[in-house]
Amino acid sequence: MAIISAQGVEKTFRQPKRQSGLAGAIRSLFSRDYTEVRAVNGISFTIQPGEAVGYLGPNGAGKSTMIKMMTGILVPTAGTLSVLGREPHSNRITNAAEIGVVFGQRSQLWWDLPVRDSFDLNRHIYDIPTPRFAENLTRLTTMLDMGGYIDRPVRQLSLGQRMRAEIAMALLHDPKILFLDEPTIGLDVVAKDVVRKFLAEVNRERGTTIILTTHDLVDIEEICPRLIMVDDGKLLFDGELKHLRSALGSRRRLKLEFGTDPGPITLKTAHLVTDEGAAKHFLLDSEQTSILDVLTELGSGHDLKDVKLEEPDIEEVIRTFYKNKVQAGVAP
Amino acid sequence: MARLHVVIPALVHTFIRSKTEYPGAMVLGWLSQFAAYGSMYTAISLILARFGSLGGWVWPEIALLLSFHLLAYSLGASLSFVQFREMEEKVRIGTMDAILVKPVSTWTYIVFSGLNIGYAGHIVLALGLMAWSLTQVDVTWTGQSSLLFVCYLISAAMIIAAVMTMIGATALVWVKSNHLYQIFFGFWELARYPLNIFPLPLQLLMLTFAPLAFMAYVPVAATLGKPVPLLGDYASAAALLAGPLVTLIAMAHWRWCLRNYQGAGG
Secondary structure, three states: OOOEEEEEEEEEEEEEOOOOHHHHHHHHHHOOOEEEEEEEEEEEEEEOOOOEEEEEOOOOOOHHHHHHHHOOOOOOOEEEEEEOOEOOOOOHHHHHHOEEEEEOOEOOOOOOOEHHHHHHHHHHHOOOOHHHHHHHHHHHHHHOOOOOOOOOEHHHOOHHHHHHHHHHHHHOOOOOEEEEEOOOOOOOHHHHHHHHHHHHHHHHHHOOEEEEEEOOHHHHHHHOOEEEEEEOOEEEEEEEHHHHHHHOOOOOEEEEEEOOOOOOOOOOOEEEEEEOOOEEEEEEOOOOOOHHHHHHHHOOOOOEEEEEEEOOOHHHHHHHHHHHHHHOOOOO | OOOHHHHHHHHHHHHHHHHOOOHHHHHHHHHHHHHHHHHHHHHHHHHHHHHOEEOOEEHHHHHHHHHHHHHHHHHHHHOOHHHHHOHHHHHHHOHHHHHHOOOOOHHHHHHHOOOOHHHHHHHHHHHHHHHHHHHHOOOOOOHHHHHHHHHHHHHHHHHHHHHHHHHHHHHHHHOOOOHHHHHHHHHHHHOOOOHHHOOHHHHHHHHOOOOHHHHOHHHHHHHHOOOOOOOHHHHHHHHHHHHHHHHHHHHHHHHHHHHOOOOOOO
16 A cells, blocks of 8 residues: 555745735735736655655755645645645644654754754654654664764754754654655765765665655665656646656767777767767667667677766756756746 | 644744844843833833822822733833844845745744744833832732732733734735834833823724733733723723733734745845
8 A cells, every 4th residue: 555645736825926016015005916826836746665765856946845735835726635644734733743854944853952952852742652763863873983973962963964863763663654855955075975875774764665856866866766746737748757857858979999090970869969080979769779789780890999878867867857947938 | 743842842942042142242131121111111100209290190009000011012022023023124035935844834844943032121120110019009918809810910911912913914915014013113102101181092002903902001900999981890801801912813813824924026
């Protein structure tokens, strides 16, 4: 049974229309027009227990809105949403006891107190039995290497240390689902690496379902086998990361290096994009085309020295996708 | 669901620990509030000493009114004012979201994670002035009248906490609502004085839409047996019911705002 199910979920915000200039601002005091912004537009998906899912999209795509609906903060305008078998907004408190939430840009720790005090408060709020709390605290402190600063006030911690503490706090009560909204934002390379490895381990070892929104594709590559990609509130892609390239029509690049320039080459299976004489760059026409297909078509009459197949990296795939959208006249 | 008898003390304990990180600022806050209210009350007493009475109320009666006003306000506001004044900021920067994902009532979390011990100075001054004024006014105290007086005080404190809750809750929908506190404190100032000195429309307003006459004047007048405009013999019952009634309205408003919370975007 799915741990999360979204069927045609929509969220519409009513926003005042801004009028330009001082006169417009004064006019808007007396008569205000509103516009409806559909932040989430008919999104459907299901997530099984133990999955790690990356929720990806540009700014304003509706990622945070979807997370807020799944955690019960916002009420969907339409559609049905079920988390752990319940409607999150109408069972917000019950739901909250079984989920953990980390906001990358909003701390849940008490700023002036040592990290341990925030953890201890959560022990009472989540009604965590003392032995389980002690065990989880020891395990998380060790895994996230927090021993050196757990008794220091939060205000004295670096961003990376704080984020590790936020994640540990969200896991103290053994939530069934961990929601993370941009958990690596602003972290340095080392801190990001620690957080990613830890989350992947929590998902793998403890079976905690992870839903993660991010701008950083490396987060998804290292933590989430499955990717849900949204834009303008709509679902663009839902599947395994490895299938994203073909789904978005991105093609692999093949470089053929010859001992001497073989002259112009035309192939049915690949499209020539750059000709440097002895080095020629092709785009493969389909995901099914293999190097063998190309080499078979090329034949043996050339002085072929080297063959190199380049998979477009995921960041490039998505960048190209959004660039094409802008060129087509649709703002991403 | 979280057990409130465990969660509330834990929240208060954590909040007090965070405040005692800056003990100097905390003590200075108490002293400054004590001095500010003390000097204001001294000024009022001096004016009364010059003119004898205000709307038929002499200084010990006014002192009881002022101390009741301050004590009811302190009790109600310690549960609400700073917490709900910060609501606008919580919504704007998104920390409200972090509260909404806790398995505890949002109102309980907000109120007790910010229980304002800064009102200690107010309470000490109010209790001192009240203790003196009660020995000076002409009231025959019985068990029933004492209990009634305490109930009046609780009802008045409920009005304060309820109105503050409503203003704070409005920020969940409007994002900005702190300007409403300025309106509140305008009526709050007026509530320090006998209602009968004000024109009829203002009296009517302070007994209905801005019911702050019930936070001090109506209960104290009922205690002293003074006539209350518009309410007459119903003053005592109205003073008792006003708090629970405004609280019910505030609860409905709070729930509606929470359900219509949109965040501030992002």
